[in-house]
Every structure is written in C-alpha cells, then in structure tokens.
Amino acid sequence: MAHFPKPAAGSWTQNWPELGTAPVNYEDSINPEHFKVEQQAIFKKTWLNVGRVERLPKKGSYFTREMPSAGPGTSVIIVKDKQEVVRAFYNMCRHRGNKLVWNDYPGEEVSGTCRQFTCKYHAWRYSLEGDLTFVQQEGEFFDLDKGDYGLVPVRCEVWEGFIFINFDNGAAPLTEYLGDFAKGLEGYPFHEMTEHYSYRSEINANWKLFIDAFVEFYHAPILHMKQAEKEEAEKLAKFGFEALAYDIKGIHSMVSSWGGMSPPKDLSMVKPIERILHSGLFGPWDRPDIEGIQPDELPPAINPGRHKSWGTDSFEFFPNFTLLFWAPGWYLTYHYWPTAVDKHIFEADLYFVPPKNLRERLSQELAAVTFKEYAFQDANTLEATQTQIGTRVVTDFPLCDQEILLRHLHKTAWDYVNAYKNNDNGSTNGKHDAKASQDEAEKDAAHV
Amino acid sequence: MSKLPEEFADLERFSDWCLPTEEERYSKRLNSTMAEMQELYDAGMARLEDIMVYVDARVPLKGMPKDAKALVHLGQSIVMVSFPVEVWKQPRVLDSGASYIQLIKEPVV
Ligand code: FES
Ligand SMILES: [Fe+2]
Numbered sequence: 001m002a003h004f005p006k007p008a009a010g011s012w013t014q015n016w017p018e019l020g021t022a023p024v025n026y027e028d029s030i031n032p033e034h035f036k037v038e039q040q041a042i043f044k045k046t047w048l049n050v051g052r053v054e055r056l057p058k059k060g061s062y063f064t065r066e067m068p069s070a071g072p073g074t075s076v077i078i079v080k081d082k083q084e085v086v087r088a089f090y091n092m093c094r095h096r097g098n099k100l101v102w103n104d105y106p107g108e109e110v111s112g113t114c115r116q117f118t119c120k121y122h123a124w125r126y127s128l129e130g131d132l133t134f135v136q137q138e139g140e141f142f143d144l145d146k147g148d149y150g151l152v153p154v155r156c157e158v159w160e161g162f163i164f165i166n167f168d169n170g171a172a173p174l175t176e177y178l179g180d181f182a183k184g185l186e187g188y189p190f191h192e193m194t195e196h197y198s199y200r201s202e203i204n205a206n207w208k209l210f211i212d213a214f215v216e217f218y219h220a221p222i223l224h225m226k227q228a229e230k231e232e233a234e235k236l237a238k239f240g241f242e243a244l245a246y247d248i249k250g251i252h253s254m255v256s257s258w259g260g261m262s263p264p265k266d267l268s269m270v271k272p273i274e275r276i277l278h279s280g281l282f283g284p285w286d287r288p289d290i291e292g293i294q295p296d297e298l299p300p301a302i303n304p305g306r307h308k309s310w311g312t313d314s315f316e317f318f319p320n321f322t323l324l325f326w327a328p329g330w331y332l333t334y335h336y337w338p339t340a341v342d343k344h345i346f347e348a349d350l351y352f353v354p355p356k357n358l359r360e361r362l363s364q365e366l367a368a369v370t371f372k373e374y375a376f377q378d379a380n381t382l383e384a385t386q387t388q389i390g391t392r393v394v395t396d397f398p399l400c401d402q403e404i405l406l407r408h409l410h411k412t413a414w415d416y417v418n419a420y421k422n423n424d425n426g427s428t429n430g431k432h433d434a435k436a437s438q439d440e441a442e443k444d445a446a447h448v
Numbered sequence: 449m450s451k452l453p454e455e456f457a458d459l460e461r462f463s464d465w466c467l468p469t470e471e472e473r474y475s476k477r478l479n480s481t482m483a484e485m486q487e488l489y490d491a492g493m494a495r496l497e498d499i500m501v502y503v504d505a506r507v508p509l510k511g512m513p514k515d516a517k518a519l520v521h522l523g524q525s526i527v528m529v530s531f532p533v534e535v536w537k538q539p540r541v542l543d544s545g546a547s548y549i550q551l552i553k554e555p556v557v
Contacts, residue, residue, distance in 0.1 A: 198553035273530040
C-alpha cells in the first residue's frame with residue numbers, strides 16, 4: 001500500500017511514459033566498446049563539476065584535476081586570474097607538450113597559489129590568463145609569435161560557487177544545461193557551509209552502478225539494516241521505502257524523501273552515541289544558526305511538496321554530479337569518474353557550517369564517520385553486482401517504481417551515445433528508439 | 449607525563465587513542481581487538497558529555513592548549529570505535545570486502 005500519493009498516471013514511472021516499465025538491459029554497464037563511446041559522447045560533451053570556489057580563495061589560487069574520464073591523460077588547471085575570474089586550461093605546455101603544473105608525480109593532482117605558470121622543462125611562462133609571456137632564448141625560434149601559443153582554454157563556468165568545465169567548445173551555457181532544478185536551488189547558503197570532509201574510493205564497477213545505488217533508497221532498509229537499532233530496523237524493513245516524490249526535468253532528476261530521524265521521535269530508535277551527540281546518518285539534529293535552511297526558507301526546488309516529514313533531497317545532475325541536501329542544514333556532493341567500463345573513482349564531499357564549539361564539532365564528526373560506514377557497504381555491493389552482470393547469465397533486470405531514476409539515468413546515457421553515433425554532435429534533442437539503438441550497439445559490440 | 453587534563457586522569461590509560469587525524473584513528477581501529485575497543489567505548493561513553501562540557505566551557509576550537517586538544521582527539525576516537533562496538537561487532541565494516549574509502553580532507557582539530 002502506498003503511504004505517499006503517486007501521480008495520477010498510477011505510478012511515478014508511468015508519469016514519464018518514455019521510460020517504459022520493461023526490464024532494463026545492463027549491456028551499457030559491461031561492454032568496453034560502449035564505454036569508449038560514452039567517454040566521447042558524454043564526458044567530452046557535458047558540463048562536469050570539478051569542485052567549489054572555496055578551493056580558490058585568492059588571485060593566483062589554482063588546482064589541477066586529472067580527468068581520465070574524458071580520455072587517458074586529460075588534465076586541467078583551474079585558476080583564479082588577476083581579475084578574479086575562474087578559468088580552466090589544459091595542463092599542457094605549448095612548447096613540446098610537457099605537463100605544465102605538477103609536483104613529484106605527474107599523475108597526481110596539486111593545488112597552490114602562484115603568479116604565473118612556469119614549465120619545468122625549458123621554463124616557458126604563462127600568465128594566470130593563459131597567455132605565453134616568456135620564451136627561453138626566444139631569438140632561437142623561427143617566426144614565433146607568443147600570441148599564438150597561449151594555454152589551450154577549457155570552457156569553465158560557475159554556478160552557485162560550483163565550478164564546471166566542458167571539453168566541448170560548442171556546448172550551451174552552464175545554467176541552460178543545468179536547467180530548472182538548478183534555478184530552483186539558487187539561494188541555498190552553500191557559501192556558509194565550508195567545513196569540508198572529502199572522501200575518495202576506487203570502485204570496481206561501472207560509474208552508473210554507483211549512481212543507481214544513490215538514486216534509489218529501496219535498498220536502504222535492507223543493505224543498511226544493521227546500522228539501525230534492531231527493533232527500528234525491523235520496522236523499517238517491513239515498511240520498506242517510499243519516496244515523497246520523484247521529478248525529472250530533461251536529463252536531470254531528483255528524489256525527495258522523508259527523514260524522521262533528525263531528531264528522532266523516540267530516542268530508543270537510535271544508537272547510544274547518537275543520543276549523546278545528537279547526530280547520525282541524517283546529520284546533526286540541531287540546526288546551525290544561519291539563514292536559509294529553515295523549512296520555509298528553503299529554495300523552491302528543495303522539498304518541492306513542502307512535506308512536514310521531509311528529510312532529504314537528492315539531485316542527480318547528468319552525468320555524474322549528485323547534490324544531496326539534509327533537512328538539518330548540511331549537504332553532500334558525489335562524483336563518479338569512470339576510468340574503464342568496470343572501474344570508476346568515487347568522490348564524496350560533506351559540507352557543514354563551521355562548528356562553534358566541540359559539541360557541534362563532534363556532532364559533525366559522527367555524521368562524517370557514519371557516512372563512511374554506509375558508503376563502505378554501498379561500494380562493496382557494487383563490485384558484487386558488476387562481476388555478476390558481467391557474466392551475461394541474465395541481461396535484463398526488472399526495476400520497480402522506487403527505481404525510476406535508474407531507468408532515467410540509463411536512458412539518458414543511451415540518448416547521448418545514440419546522438420553521438422548518429423553524428424549530430426551530441427545534442428540530445430532528437431527523439432529516437434533507445435531499444436533499437438541498443439540492439440545496434442550489441443551488434444556493433446559483437447563485431448569487435 | 450600525562451597527555452590529558454587532570455580532570456580526565458581516569459581516561460589517561462587510553463591516551464594512545466589521542467590521534468589527530470582520521471587516518472590514524474581508522475588504522476588504530478582496524479588494528480585493535482574488540483575487547484580493547486569495548487573498554488575505550490565503555491569508559492569513554494560515560495565521559496563524553498563531560499568532555500564536551502569541559503572543553504566548551506574553557507577553550508575555543510581554534511588555538512586549544514595541548515591537553516584539551518588531546519582530549520578532543522580522544523573524543524573523536526570514541527566516535528570512531530562506536531561503529532565497531534555498537535553495530536558491526538568487529539573492527540571492519542561488515543561485508544566491506546576489498547573496498548576501501550579514504551578520507552582525503554578533514555578539518556583537523
Ligand atoms: S615543454 Fe614546456 S618549455 Fe619546453
Ligand atoms: Fe546506501
């Protein structure tokens with residue numbers, strides 16, 4: 001029986017008929033050739049979030065990002081220039097192609113502050129704006145115009161303090177790409193939440209499988225059962241999970257959920273440490289003292305139904321940026337960076353309002369520790385899934401109504417792949433039959 | 449020489465848990481027995497409220513004296529062992545196999 005009302009179409013899934021209700025084929029998560037196309041069609045065509053502006057506190061602050069998802073070796077410098085504009089460049093010297101910014105190990109990301117970039121090889125220098133400003137023994141070169149040898153720029157735009165890059169120079173502007181969900185999130189006090197915990201993991205599973213795990217909470221009462229007190233866990237498992245609402249706007253999606261645990265109705269529902277520290281998976285129960293996080297102050301996209309029992313919203317910005325808000329006033333981001341069909345780097349970042357005292361600090365500590373315990377379980381389950389779907393013993397899997405966003409994710413990724421194959425430059429405007437193209441891809445794959 | 453403020457002399461025997469970073473605390477967790485962690489948990493949980501009251505009445509989070517800092521780090525270790533003790537009944541996350549998640553940035557007290 002549904003505890004929360006569903007759309008008039010009868011189910012969330014049928015509310016978006018293009019998603020269908022048939023079992024979903026997972027060839028897109030196990031086929032290495034398909035992954036190569038995804039790299040071109042998705043990770044070189046879409047806006048990718050590479051971090052927040054707080055990482056660039058002043059003029060000359062920079063950090064590098066390794067972007068193997070867009071192709072082996074791809075590396076980008078993100079820098080705040082003299083006018084305080086955030087820019088991105090390929091991390092490559094124009095002289096003979098040496099990697100420009102790195103320390104010790106060329107494959108590792110670095111950050112810092114500088115006045116200019118100097119190549120380690122022959123000392124060519126570039127301004128923060130990317131202009132070539134100095135050539136060692138310039139007179140030895142032939143008709144070299146420094147104006148022709150600036151760093152190669154990468155599209156870079158900022159939304160609400162989130163820095164995005166795009167390897168496609170023809171891509172539409174960022175805010176247009178992010179669309180209505182992003183518009184509806186503007187004004188959330190991201191800039192107040194600078195107490196930052198960052199996690200990283202190498203996962204032996206396709207990048208979409210981890211998103212699958214985070215856009216459905218159908219698994220939560222089961223996989224994470226042990227984390228709740230026994231009696232509570234049994235209740236949760238019996239009740240199962242139902243979202244308050246799902247929404248899809250173009251290529252992006254969101255799920256809105258209840259969350260009665262912060263604070264819990266009954267203290268016996270939670271573990272002893274949670275009782276002392278007033279915190280847990282859902283975050284510190286006591287809201288920090290800032291504007292913009294009270295239920296009636298939230299921007300319209302968060303808790304869109306204005307439900308009293310609202311607890312968390314998770315926005316999935318295609319392809320690989322999850323933005324998750326908890327009612328008590330903190331947020332997380334997840335990123336999934338594929339490096340092979342069955343491997344990706346998972347990044348998670350937790351952002352809190354800086355604590356004023358130890359009580360608040362330990363309360364955040366418990367939320368962070370709890371996050372990691374849960375993520376461990378999620379991560380290991382993925383490897384177990386990847387190895388099995390890779391056998392192709394079963395190829396199509398039934399997805400329930402609470403797994404609607406998985407359908408949407410896989411379909412969106414297919415749309416990009418198909419559009420790319422149809423050679424219309426990665427635009428996803430054209431409607432096409434995903435199933436037909438899927439068969440085609442399988443045929444292609446068979447020829448490899 | 450004692451690491452902790454004298455008010456917490458009863459916890460001094462756990463002073464090798466006064467570790468500033470999560471990496472150190474997590475690895476101590478993985479290398480401890482359940483009996484060791486249970487002992488810290490039992491003694492620590494009874495004093496966790498006192499730790500917060502003591503620190504918050506005396507010092508700000510930034511620029512703490514050494515002994516208060518050690519006390520905070522012990523508090524963080526009590527949080528760290530709570531999952532093995534309260535939930536998993538073993539040092540590792542249950543069913544976590546070969547997966548590893550690394551904390552790469554944290555606000556260190
Ligand atoms: S490769 Fe950079 S200066 Fe020669
Ligand atoms: Fe989970």
